[in-house]
Amino acid sequence: xxxxxxxxxxxxxxxxxxxxxxxxxxxxxxxxxxxxxxxxxxxxxxxxxxxxxxxxxxxxxxxxxxxxxxxxxxxxxxxxxxxxxxxxxxxxxxxxxxxxxxxxxxxxxxxxx
Amino acid sequence: xxxxxxxxxxxxxxxxxxxxxxxxxxxxxxxxxxxxxxxxxxxxxxxxxxxxxxxxxxxxxxxxxxxxxxxxxxxxxxxxxxxxxxxxxxxxxxxxxxxxxxxxxxxxxxxxxxxxxxxxxxxxxxxxxxxxxxxxxxxxxxxxxxxxxxxxxxxxxxxxxxxxxxxxxxxxxxxxxxxxxxxxxxxxxxxxxxxxxxxxxxxxxxxxxxxxxxxxxxxxxxxxxxxxxxxxxxxxxxxxxxxxxxxxxxxxxxxxxxxxxxxxxxxxxxxxxxxxxxxxxxxxxxxxxxxxxxxxxxxxxxxxxxxxxxxxxxxxxxxxxxxxxxxxxxxxxxxxxxxxxxxxxxxxxxxxxxxxx
Ligand SMILES: [Cu+2]
Numbered sequence: 001x002x003x004x005x006x007x008x009x010x011x012x013x014x015x016x017x018x019x020x021x022x023x024x025x026x027x028x029x030x031x032x033x034x035x036x037x038x039x040x041x042x043x044x045x046x047x048x049x050x051x052x053x054x055x056x057x058x059x060x061x062x063x064x065x066x067x068x069x070x071x072x073x074x075x076x077x078x079x080x081x082x083x084x085x086x087x088x089x090x091x092x093x094x095x096x097x098x099x100x101x102x103x104x105x106x107x108x109x110x111x112x113x
Numbered sequence: 114x115x116x117x118x119x120x121x122x123x124x125x126x127x128x129x130x131x132x133x134x135x136x137x138x139x140x141x142x143x144x145x146x147x148x149x150x151x152x153x154x155x156x157x158x159x160x161x162x163x164x165x166x167x168x169x170x171x172x173x174x175x176x177x178x179x180x181x182x183x184x185x186x187x188x189x190x191x192x193x194x195x196x197x198x199x200x201x202x203x204x205x206x207x208x209x210x211x212x213x214x215x216x217x218x219x220x221x222x223x224x225x226x227x228x229x230x231x232x233x234x235x236x237x238x239x240x241x242x243x244x245x246x247x248x249x250x251x252x253x254x255x256x257x258x259x260x261x262x263x264x265x266x267x268x269x270x271x272x273x274x275x276x277x278x279x280x281x282x283x284x285x286x287x288x289x290x291x292x293x294x295x296x297x298x299x300x301x302x303x304x305x306x307x308x309x310x311x312x313x314x315x316x317x318x319x320x321x322x323x324x325x326x327x328x329x330x331x332x333x334x335x336x337x338x339x340x341x342x343x344x345x346x347x348x349x350x351x352x353x354x355x356x357x358x359x360x361x362x363x364x365x366x367x368x369x370x371x372x373x374x375x376x377x378x379x380x381x382x383x384x385x386x387x388x389x390x391x392x393x394x395x396x397x398x399x400x401x402x403x404x405x406x407x408x409x410x411x412x413x414x415x416x417x418x419x420x421x422x423x424x425x426x427x428x429x430x431x432x433x434x435x436x437x438x439x440x441x442x443x444x445x446x447x448x449x450x451x452x453x454x455x456x457x458x459x460x461x462x463x464x465x466x467x468x469x470x
Pocket of ligand 1: 057094
């Protein structure tokens with residue numbers, strides 16, 4: 001069975017306040033991700049911010065990661081950190097056509113982000 | 114990972130911006146402001162562009178198309194031996210003569226008891242990402258065998274079905290042709306792959322609407338053209354149904370009085386998705402009454418009245434739900450438009466396959 005990574009994936013729900021970090025920023029608006037693909041290195045973080053007027057539900061199904069954000073209300077940020085290289089698809093459980101392609105490279109390799 | 118056509122999604126984000134720019138320029142020239150907050154309407158050409166059909170269905174890399182696989186899948190789909198009593202096939206509920214539905218409010222078990230939800234059409238599922246009204250299945254391969262083993266549906270344990278198929282020489286040959294590299298080709302996974310392959314070929318034929326989008330100006334009547342405008346504008350249908358498949362595949366609570374079915378919420382374990390069901394396609398909708406996930410409305414007029422404000426306001430109500438207000442003439446135009454999504458009579462139904470002996 002796949003592991004549930006909810007606790008491990010260093011995911012925090014917090015009110016959007018911009019500020020802080022070096023996380024790669026992805027916006028959710030009008031039922032789509034913008035940008036809809038990103039490249040990061042192992043250990044780096046993506047901050048998905050719900051700039052939409054509707055609730056989303058961030059999901060990742062992957063042999064290395066099984067993640068469910070629960071309900072992500074407008075204004076909330078979901079942070080995802082990837083622990084293994086590979087190609088991941090982040091989708092929304094409520095709007096499955098939403099898709100963010102995440103290419104995760106080995107640490108130290110040129111990630112392009 | 115299944116190959117996916119992502120063009121429509123990208124187009125839908127780009128086009129409104131283009132449309133806005135064009136209309137903004139036009140209205141500036143005419144001296145109108147955009148400050149009123151009313152969304153400017155894109156041009157007809159831009160609207161039509163959002164509804165262009167893709168050329169061919171996609172198949173996933175791990176279950177590519179072969180004619181042998183599709184043919185085997187078709188035989189399995191139409192074969193009542195897949196059910197416990199050998200009396201009902203997939204087509205027993207997904208009847209190609211009824212736009213792949215059964216004409217009932219909710220599905221019926223082989224012994225006549227009503228099931229919970231309306232039988233959904235199979236049109237254009239090659240492009241879908243989640244299956245069943247609540248989306249609990251992530252692929253056609255996963256979905257295909259579930260009704261077979263479900264009590265109250267086809268009710269046949271998988272092991273006994275596989276034994277039954279292995280005893281039929283025609284199926285031994287059919288599976289060997291479809292899966293030439295397998296030592297023992299008659300397996301649950303291969304059965305699912307074959308049925309899924311056949312289902313991906315179930316693409317709606319060109320409708321009058323498609324012909325109009327492709328450039329035939331006379332393919333649909335004038336009131337239907339006005340209905341198309343309403344669909345994308347005042348009636349707000351396109352918020353959720355606006356794509357060539359006439360669904361964006363999302364889950365919405367449209368404010369139907371709950372009758373004990375919470376839909377997507379329990380599947381996701383997300384309370385905000387309670388009362389939400391998958392947006393159904395509108396292709397062939399005039400052949401698919403009664404309507405909604407539980408068949409509660411008999412006519413499209415009733416459906417439109419629902420959207421005119423007869424819905425339940427609650428926390429889970431979709432942000433895309435706002436009461437619409439159509440005149441009787443506009444309702445007629447909208448329905449005239451929906452009628453143009455109908456499969457031409459000469460192209461309805463399919464030839465039944467010869468079943469293996
Ligand atoms: Cu969403």
